[in-house]
Amino acid sequence: MEIIKLTTPLTAEKVANLKTGDKVLISGVIYTGRDAAHKRMVEQVAKGEKLPFEMEGQIIYYVGPTPTKPGYAFGSGGPTTSYRMDAYTPPLLDLGLKGMIGKGKREPAVIESMKKNGAVYFGAIGGAAALIGKCVKKAEIVAFEDLDSEAVRRLEVEDFPVTVIIDTKGNNLYEIGPAAYLKTV
Amino acid sequence: MRDITVEKITDSVKKLCMDATRFIGDDVLSSLKVAQEGEKWPIAKDILADLITNYEIAASENLPMCQDTGMVYCEVEIGQEVHIVGGTLEKAINDGVALGYTEGYLRKSVVSDPIERINTKNNTPAVITYKIVEGENLKITVAPKGFGSENMSQLKMLKPSDGLEGVKEFVLKVVKEAGPNPCPPIVVGVGIGGTFDRVALLAKQAAIRNVDSFNSKPYYEKLERELLESVNALGIGPQGFGGKTTALKVNIEIFPTHIAGLPVAVNINCHAARHKSVVL
Numbered sequence: 001m002e003i004i005k006l007t008t009p010l011t012a013e014k015v016a017n018l019k020t021g022d023k024v025l026i027s028g029v030i031y032t033g034r035d036a037a038h039k040r041m042v043e044q045v046a047k048g049e050k051l052p053f054e055m056e057g058q059i060i061y062y063v064g065p066t067p068t069k070p071g072y073a074f075g076s077g078g079p080t081t082s083y084r085m086d087a088y089t090p091p092l093l094d095l096g097l098k099g100m101i102g103k104g105k106r107e108p109a110v111i112e113s114m115k116k117n118g119a120v121y122f123g124a125i126g127g128a129a130a131l132i133g134k135c136v137k138k139a140e141i142v143a144f145e146d147l148d149s150e151a152v153r154r155l156e157v158e159d160f161p162v163t164v165i166i167d168t169k170g171n172n173l174y175e176i177g178p179a180a181y182l183k184t185v
Numbered sequence: 186m187r188d189i190t191v192e193k194i195t196d197s198v199k200k201l202c203m204d205a206t207r208f209i210g211d212d213v214l215s216s217l218k219v220a221q222e223g224e225k226w227p228i229a230k231d232i233l234a235d236l237i238t239n240y241e242i243a244a245s246e247n248l249p250m251c252q253d254t255g256m257v258y259c260e261v262e263i264g265q266e267v268h269i270v271g272g273t274l275e276k277a278i279n280d281g282v283a284l285g286y287t288e289g290y291l292r293k294s295v296v297s298d299p300i301e302r303i304n305t306k307n308n309t310p311a312v313i314t315y316k317i318v319e320g321e322n323l324k325i326t327v328a329p330k331g332f333g334s335e336n337m338s339q340l341k342m343l344k345p346s347d348g349l350e351g352v353k354e355f356v357l358k359v360v361k362e363a364g365p366n367p368c369p370p371i372v373v374g375v376g377i378g379g380t381f382d383r384v385a386l387l388a389k390q391a392a393i394r395n396v397d398s399f400n401s402k403p404y405y406e407k408l409e410r411e412l413l414e415s416v417n418a419l420g421i422g423p424q425g426f427g428g429k430t431t432a433l434k435v436n437i438e439i440f441p442t443h444i445a446g447l448p449v450a451v452n453i454n455c456h457a458a459r460h461k462s463v464v465l
């Protein structure tokens with residue numbers, strides 16, 4: 001299967017071309033954020049405060065990495081389960097967030113908001129954390145340092161391997177994949 | 186009587202935490218390799234290959250295999266002839282966890298209070314179970330448990346009339362509802378019998394048992410094989426993208442129960458089914 005090379009930031013066109021099941025290698029800047037950081041960002045949105053980074057065209061990676069070992073750019077960092085971010089996601093999509101990387105199912109409300117705003121949900125391999133950590137060339141904390149592994153980090157990544165799980169039309173690999181496989185047995 | 190010092194225990198637990206999070210067991214690795222060869226669904230085959238590579242990198246570079254280095258479940262078997270000297274066993278274990286997680290660059294994922302949620306910053310306390318056995322040895326097992334899979338676990342007090350069919354149905358329901366969330370391929374730990382609390386413990390013990398082991402009772406060994414086949418017929422596959430390999434193994438542990446009850450618990454473990462033991 002062809003592998004698509006994608007560079008951040010994302011645009012409506014780049015995102016519209018991605019289809020559920022596509023294998024993608026992401027390069028460029030992405031941001032990390034998980035439970036606690038999402039809670040704070042959505043509170044900032046509600047209060048009209050400035051967010052740690054401009055959402056427009058960005059990708060958030062749901063990850064809480066291990067501490068970085070000396071001599072490395074980043075720790076082990078595979079995706080965390082995305083549904084815990086569901087409640088906080090639509091307001092960020094409304095601000096122009098174009099991509100999310102995680103693992104696991106999303107709520108219908110998130111999928112509707114993705115369709116409305118033209119965003120994609122990528123899956124990284126859950127548990128392949130040492131492998132994924134190697135794609136991160138540079139990492140720095142940009143907000144909520146007190147949250148430790150949950151702080152918001154700016155990552156420079158090279159060929160970060162992901163699969164499109166939900167595309168801008170709302171097609172869902174968690175439904176399509178197993179159904180297609182079951183037809184072959 | 187045999188003396189064992191708390192320093193020795195702390196040191197051992199520290200090493201177990203580091204080793205368990207870096208080196209996957211040969212049982213899981215071989216099982217992944219067999220599954221990878223047997224997968225015909227291309228995306229599933231690729232994912233399994235990546236997981237194998239991940240485990241090889243983690244082991245060769247001393248890196249945590251997964252960023253969720255878990256909450257430590259620790260099982261202690263204390264010979265009744267053992268005398269712990271220099272402090273308490275519980276503190277010795279927690280000191281070992283704290284050292285292992287800080288010095289080993291492991292993620293600290295434990296909060297001190299489930300509602301207040303303040304990180305304890307050293308991954309303590311561990312969840313510890315103690316068993317008093319014969320002899321003068323101390324066996325410690327450390328199983329760091331990730332919560333992507335822990336969160337997908339369920340318990341149900343079935344009626345005796347639900348019987349074997351009820352148990353099978355419940356196991357399949359839990360795996361189905363978990364879907365892609367616990368990072369399949371998973372290890373399914375099933376506890377049957379006992380009481381409300383005991384059945385959860387049985388499921389945990391099943392979830393951290395080697396994937397190349399079987400229940401010693403032929404009846405349950407057969408049920409383990411049968412359930413694995415049913416689970417893998419669901420088609421969820423690695424990461425939930427479809428495929429044969431939804432689970433590497435179904436492990437069952439049982440205990441006698443009450444005339445009025447049939448407790449069943451399913452503790453899901455992910456492919457990072459980590460556990461290391463030492464006998465002191």
Ligand code: SF4
Nearest residue numbers: 127251331333368455
């Ligand atoms: S479920 Fe297991 S493999 Fe997946 S992120 Fe959690 S610990 Fe890692």
